[in-house]
Amino acid sequence: MPHMTQSHRKLIGAVLTLVSIVLWAALGTAIYLLLPPGLPGWVLIIYFIIAGMGWLLPSMAIIRWMARPDARG
Secondary structure (H helix, E strand, C coil): CCCCHHHHHHHHHHHHHHHHHHHHHHHHHHHHHHCCCCHHHHHHHHHHHHHHHHHHHHHHHHHHHHCCCCCCC
């Protein structure tokens, strides 16, 4: 089986990044809709900070995978 080149990983990684962001946004919205009404503003701010930054970890892993140099051989 041929090895995947960096250009292939970049294409796949770009698609995976977009899909993960869309899924994260859908999950964050679903969780927000489950929160009880009338929560204090500071609780919502903390939630939105966490939900807004949560996509970074999976994206960083995908970007690290995309940036790997091609295998020699």
